[in-house]
Amino acid sequence: MTILSSQRCKRGFTLIELLVVIAILVVLAGLLLPTLARTRERARLTACENNLHEFAKAIIMYRNDFGEMEMPDWLSDLHPRYLDNRQVYLCPADRSRGADGARPADIGFEAPQLEELDDPNLPCSYEYQFAGRAVSAQWDYRGYGITNVPANATWKEVKFAQMRYGDINHPGAYDQTVFPMMRCFHHWATRRWRYPAQNKVMGLTINVAYAGNIFHSPFWWELPLSELQEE
Ligand SMILES: [Zn+2]
Secondary structure (H helix, E strand, C coil): CHHHHHHHHHHHHHHHHHHHHHHHHHHHHHHHHHHHHHHHHHHHHHHHHHHHHHHHHHHHHHHHHHCCCCCCCCHHHHCCCCCCCHHHHCCCCCCCCCCCCCCCCCCCCCCCCCCCCCCCCCCCCCEECCCCCECCCCCCHHHHCCCCCCCCCEHHHHHHHHHHHEECCEECCCCCCCCEEEEECCCCCCCEEEECCCCEEEEEEEEEECCCCEEEEECCCCCCHHHCEEC
């Protein structure tokens, strides 16, 4: 009898021990998983910024050949002479591997997705602001006070005029270190800002400025960060 009861006692202790171990594992997993996810997201952000640095260097080389106030018509014009690594065209946060174009399918934009290159065999995750396609059908630039451009202007012509002369949101020439020539919208969900004046929530974009530096801004880059609250 003594032996039996001691065995029963030992078995009960093992079960409790198991439950305690499971509980500890659940708590540890709960603590570690968000940290792991954050680490992974930071690695993606760094890789995306490295891609954008490669584009900045390629565009600067292109301008060295064609003139300071010249830009390629398409991002694919850089490949392969100025940018031979096709992986650079893909943001690691872009799960569609370039099939969604410059913007994720779930971003909730009204305008249709626009191609950033003229090579359908080169998938691309990045939006190119100075593209050579006509702008008039998509955006009323004259309504934004941008008038120093010919009729049926291209995005490139509109962007140069906006950068030199400003627009309704920004009278006068833009600062070339904050005027974007390329941006990644696939990173829009990683940081959120609230815009109290319109009660809107917006995400992060990563930009390459005309001067070649990288900067982060809210989804609506025309809004200064001072008017936003980070969530
Ligand atoms: Zn990205």
